[in-house]
Amino acid sequence: MGLLALGTVALDNVRTPSGTKKNMLGGSAAHFAMSARLFDDVHVVGIVGKDFPAVHLDFLKRKGVNTASLTVAGGKTFRWTGEYKIDDLNSAITHQTEIGVLADYQPQLNEQQRNMGYVFLANLAPSVQERMLKMVKKPELVGLDSMNLWINTALKDLKRLMKNVDLMVVNDGEARMLTGERNTVAAAKCLRAMGPGVVVVKKGEHGVYVFGGDFRFAYPAYPIERVVDPTGAGDTFAGALFGYLSKSRKMDEKTLRRAAVYGTVLASFNVEGFGMGRTAPLTMKEVDKRLKDYYRFCTPA
Numbered sequence: 001m002g003l004l005a006l007g008t009v010a011l012d013n014v015r016t017p018s019g020t021k022k023n024m025l026g027g028s029a030a031h032f033a034m035s036a037r038l039f040d041d042v043h044v045v046g047i048v049g050k051d052f053p054a055v056h057l058d059f060l061k062r063k064g065v066n067t068a069s070l071t072v073a074g075g076k077t078f079r080w081t082g083e084y085k086i087d088d089l090n091s092a093i094t095h096q097t098e099i100g101v102l103a104d105y106q107p108q109l110n111e112q113q114r115n116m117g118y119v120f121l122a123n124l125a126p127s128v129q130e131r132m133l134k135m136v137k138k139p140e141l142v143g144l145d146s147m148n149l150w151i152n153t154a155l156k157d158l159k160r161l162m163k164n165v166d167l168m169v170v171n172d173g174e175a176r177m178l179t180g181e182r183n184t185v186a187a188a189k190c191l192r193a194m195g196p197g198v199v200v201v202k203k204g205e206h207g208v209y210v211f212g213g214d215f216r217f218a219y220p221a222y223p224i225e226r227v228v229d230p231t232g233a234g235d236t237f238a239g240a241l242f243g244y245l246s247k248s249r250k251m252d253e254k255t256l257r258r259a260a261v262y263g264t265v266l267a268s269f270n271v272e273g274f275g276m277g278r279t280a281p282l283t284m285k286e287v288d289k290r291l292k293d294y295y296r297f298c299t300p301a
Contacts, residue, residue, distance in 0.1 A: 002041035003246040005032050006132045007122025009046045013081040018228040024275035025056045028122035031232030033065045034279045035266040036243030045069040049077040049101045076100035089227045090204040107132040118246040123147050126157035143167045143242045151177045168196035169238045172203045184209050202234050215253045222268035222294050229274045233267045240266035265290050
């Protein structure tokens with residue numbers, strides 16, 4: 001049945017204590033798709049420029065990602081240049097952002113995609129997210145991600161959009177910004193009152209908290225000895241979470257718990273390599289092996 005994922009497809013230049021990589025395939029939709037593809041068919045909706053390497057497009061297609069609505073336009077691809085310091089691998093330092101073709105982007109869907117029910121709005125301007133959502137005829141489950149930029153510059157648009165989504169994924173800093181609450185539990189409760197039925201708060205190396213009104217639960221992060229590149233870990237988490245929900249075609253507590261664990265496990269792979277170096281070659285056999293190890297790690301004696 002598949003799912004729609006709107007977001008950025010980008011070129012990333014990243015420096016971490018483990019090294020420097022340039023012109024890597026990145027972006028919220030790309031990282032989301034690289035984990036969601038393990039659970040369901042993924043249709044990426046986005047835009048790149050004429051400078052976008054053909055090898056990256058071919059790579060997405062080889063991984064089974066549907067790129068029918070990934071527009072190639074005149075101009076430059078969205079680029080992000082950032083750095084992570086050894087004393088804080090949870091926080092990226094942005095050196096440069098080149099918006100490029102995203103500046104005038106208008107999402108386009110084909111007829112098949114307009115009839116798809118599972119829709120994830122990965123990080124992008126709320127006005128663009130809302131525009132695409134209105135193009136879907138009968139959305140069954142709508143997920144949303146955002147970031148501090150849109151909280152600061154498009155808060156009104158974001159709050160309006162939140163009223164029309166079923167699940168929202170944010171990190172703990174964004175949850176505090178949106179609500180003014182310092183406590184994660186209080187912030188999640190406040191976010192849910194703004195519209196989403198389920199709120200998922202990502203806490204980086206400290207795990208994830210899920211609040212659904214009549215249930216709530218938390219899981220720790222999978223222990224990783226050496227973090228190489230955290231870029232895209234949150235999008236990778238969201239891709240596995242929503243991909244599992246799409247595959248299951250339901251969103252009860254049991255399914256959400258399993259989805260959150262898969263998200264946690266996929267995110268742990270993501271940080272072990274630059275870009276999609278670890279997530280791209282993954283198979284479900286390898287994922288499920290780590291999943292079993294994760295359950296052993298979490299289960300009390």
